[in-house]
Amino acid sequence: MSKHVLAQNQYGKAENRIVKVTRKGNDGSWHEIRDLNVSVALRGEFRDVHLTGDNANCLPTDTTKNTVYAFGKEHGIASPEAFGILLAKHFVSSQDPIREAQIRIEEFAWERIPVPTRKEQHSFALKGTEVRTAQVTYSETTGLQVVSGLKDLTVMNSTNSEFHGFIKDRYTILKEAYDRILATKVTARWAHSALAADEAGYDWDQAYKKVRKNLLEAFAETYSYSLQQTLNQMAERVLDNCPKVNEVRLNLPNKHHFLVDLEPFGLKNDNEVYFAADRMYGLIEGTIHRDGVQPVIATSDWIVA
Numbered sequence: 001m002s003k004h005v006l007a008q009n010q011y012g013k014a015e016n017r018i019v020k021v022t023r024k025g026n027d028g029s030w031h032e033i034r035d036l037n038v039s040v041a042l043r044g045e046f047r048d049v050h051l052t053g054d055n056a057n058c059l060p061t062d063t064t065k066n067t068v069y070a071f072g073k074e075h076g077i078a079s080p081e082a083f084g085i086l087l088a089k090h091f092v093s094s095q096d097p098i099r100e101a102q103i104r105i106e107e108f109a110w111e112r113i114p115v116p117t118r119k120e121q122h123s124f125a126l127k128g129t130e131v132r133t134a135q136v137t138y139s140e141t142t143g144l145q146v147v148s149g150l151k152d153l154t155v156m157n158s159t160n161s162e163f164h165g166f167i168k169d170r171y172t173i174l175k176e177a178y179d180r181i182l183a184t185k186v187t188a189r190w191a192h193s194a195l196a197a198d199e200a201g202y203d204w205d206q207a208y209k210k211v212r213k214n215l216l217e218a219f220a221e222t223y224s225y226s227l228q229q230t231l232n233q234m235a236e237r238v239l240d241n242c243p244k245v246n247e248v249r250l251n252l253p254n255k256h257h258f259l260v261d262l263e264p265f266g267l268k269n270d271n272e273v274y275f276a277a278d279r280m281y282g283l284i285e286g287t288i289h290r291d292g293v294q295p296v297i298a299t300s301d302w303i304v305a
């Protein structure tokens with residue numbers, strides 16, 4: 001007889017990151033997204049699994065993960081609660097040994113970036129994550145230098161992004177993409193001309209809003225063939241519309257969204273269900289400045305996606 005007692009135990013796949021795109025309207029050009037982090041915990045008759053190594057009662061955690069993604073396709077995500085109820089009931093009612101299922105869900109809330117110039121709406125910004133930054137340097141010899149910025153502004157286009165025609169060598173397995181999600185967490189810094197920096201009463205808040213608006217609009221409106229191209233468009237838009245900004249530096253981690261293969265479950269994934277990976281990530285960085293102006297913004301800052 002063992003002296004030890006197996007007490008509370010549960011298992012399942014934690015932190016399944018699922019992004020579901022739903023297309024609405026006659027032509028499907030109005031996109032809605034739900035972005036969840038779903039954790040599954042199963043409780044039940046798992047004594048033998050723990051004590052004898054007999055896995056006859058064990059539904060693999062891999063299966064619980066697949067179920068989350070397949071349910072995204074089959075049932076959609078009306079709300080975190082509704083999705084959780086579907087999953088919890090499914091696990092308990094479909095497998096005898098499973099007596100309880102607990103589904104924990106975090107939802108990342110996205111709000112629409114409105115693009116008044118077009119009917120199609122598929123651009124979003126993550127709510128409430130953004131931080132404004134400012135760096136002021138004053139020197140006896142060179143005067144005042146102001147670098148404004150923002151970080152942690154996470155944005156997504158759920159279509160109008162392609163990536164193909166790239167180099168293919170021995171190690172390239174990436175498939176060409178003709179319709180993908182493009183998402184990034186923007187770190188932007190912009191240097192003001194000496195004129196703006198010295199101007200008494202310069203409206204820095206207004207200037208900030210204008211740059212931010214131009215960055216967002218350019219991200220939303222650019223039909224992208226790479227994040228590099230989007231980066232350039234965003235910076236150019238700021239330089240075009242904000243005459244007192246001389247230089248823009250952008251650090252754009254490519255927040256990859258991989259289409260989940262639902263074919264093994266007899267389901268077609270028509271660019272609807274994605275796995276949102278947080279690591280590793282492409283990191284696209286660059287400075288664009290007015291011709292004849294010396295760049296002043298440091299290029300070596302550590303950026304974490």
Ligand SMILES: O=c1[nH]c(=O)c2[nH]c(=O)[nH]c2[nH]1
Pocket residue numbers: 163174225226227228254282
């Ligand atoms: O926009 C992109 N630029 C890249 O350089 C790249 N590389 C990659 O694997 N995916 C992407 N996407």
